[in-house]
Amino acid sequence: MYKYISVPQTQDNQSTQSIKAEIKSLLKKKNAILLSHVYQRMEIQDIADFVGDSFELSKIARNTPAEVIIFCGVHFMAETAKLLSPHKTVLLPEENAGCPMADMINPCDVEELRKTHPNTPVMCYVNSSLAVKAESDYCCTSSNAVEIARRINSNKIIFIPDKCLGYWVQKNLPEKEIILFNAFCPTHYQINAQRIKEIKQELPQVFTLAHPECERSILELANYIGSTSQMYKFAQEDKHETFLVLSELGLVERMSRNIKGKFFCTPYPSPICPNMKLNTLESVLECLKKDKYEIRIPEYGVKNGLFERAENTVNNMFEILSYNF
Numbered sequence: 001m002y003k004y005i006s007v008p009q010t011q012d013n014q015s016t017q018s019i020k021a022e023i024k025s026l027l028k029k030k031n032a033i034l035l036s037h038v039y040q041r042m043e044i045q046d047i048a049d050f051v052g053d054s055f056e057l058s059k060i061a062r063n064t065p066a067e068v069i070i071f072c073g074v075h076f077m078a079e080t081a082k083l084l085s086p087h088k089t090v091l092l093p094e095e096n097a098g099c100p101m102a103d104m105i106n107p108c109d110v111e112e113l114r115k116t117h118p119n120t121p122v123m124c125y126v127n128s129s130l131a132v133k134a135e136s137d138y139c140c141t142s143s144n145a146v147e148i149a150r151r152i153n154s155n156k157i158i159f160i161p162d163k164c165l166g167y168w169v170q171k172n173l174p175e176k177e178i179i180l181f182n183a184f185c186p187t188h189y190q191i192n193a194q195r196i197k198e199i200k201q202e203l204p205q206v207f208t209l210a211h212p213e214c215e216r217s218i219l220e221l222a223n224y225i226g227s228t229s230q231m232y233k234f235a236q237e238d239k240h241e242t243f244l245v246l247s248e249l250g251l252v253e254r255m256s257r258n259i260k261g262k263f264f265c266t267p268y269p270s271p272i273c274p275n276m277k278l279n280t281l282e283s284v285l286e287c288l289k290k291d292k293y294e295i296r297i298p299e300y301g302v303k304n305g306l307f308e309r310a311e312n313t314v315n316n317m318f319e320i321l322s323y324n325f
């Protein structure tokens with residue numbers, strides 16, 4: 001079963017309009033910017049200064065002259081923004097907006113992997129905690145994982161935590177050995193291959209786009225695989241008219257609203273990340289009024305070098321991408 005996603009109707013009554021106006025005025029007053037991941041609710045995307053994937057948002061967080069960053073996403077994203085801009089105030093509207101995939105791995109797991117595979121560089125997906133980043137060598141996002149693995153000067157790489165993205169890297173780089181860890185995104189993992197085969201039979205004209213966090217049997221059924229921004233760009237530029245999008249609903253709603261003359265559907269029920277949807281207009285307003293929830297780097301993290309090591313891991317991503325090969 002599938003569902004066409006029509007242009008989402010965001011709530012826009014007097015009360016939401018007044019919340020939006022108050023948010024805008026507070027953002028200005030506090031010299032703050034609002035960053036929204038594409039999986040956020042549409043009403044948050046509507047008022048954001050920037051909407052993008054984690055790579056785009058991390059670059060904006062690093063370069064913005066704003067003193068305060070309101071990060072509408074999940075915890076690891078706000079934490080990465082803080083890493084890149086330690087002197088800025090970074091606020092996450094919902095304290096409990098975490099990422100189950102990031103929580104599936106801890107620093108001891110990385111230590112074990114290093115013991116089992118000595119002298120092997122560790123590449124971590126940005127969907128990981130500060131402590132895990134500190135134990136890694138290179139960070140990556142879904143849009144640059146293959147390129148970074150290609151550029152790392154080793155034919156064996158430990159990839160953490162997402163086994164699906166790691167599989168995608170391996171598939172693109174058969175000349176390297178990619179060691180995987182058993183973590184995954186529960187939202188993308190719920191997409192069922194049998195259902196996708198049935199949808200493709202029902203809609204033979206459909207062109208399938210998939211996020212590399214989908215399980216490998218899904219990736220094998222996709223016509224194009226890419227990060228959220230890569231899929232968005234592809235759908236804008238490609239000649240096909242109907243797309244089956246295998247990713248979180250927020251992206252599909254955004255495509256449906258902004259890419260005119262094309263049709264977008266998802267498997268039904270549509271994949272929704274409950275953590276991403278925790279942020280609301282009300283919590284954004286509350287966050288601006290009360291400066292909560294501030295992402296802080298614990299004192300011990302600064303003293304024992306954890307912060308610096310995690311920062312190096314993220315900066316190594318930017319550095320390795322800037323080399324011209």
Ligand code: SF4
Nearest residue numbers: 099100101185187273
């Ligand atoms: S969509 Fe998946 S990877 Fe992204 S925040 Fe939700 S659980 Fe984590």
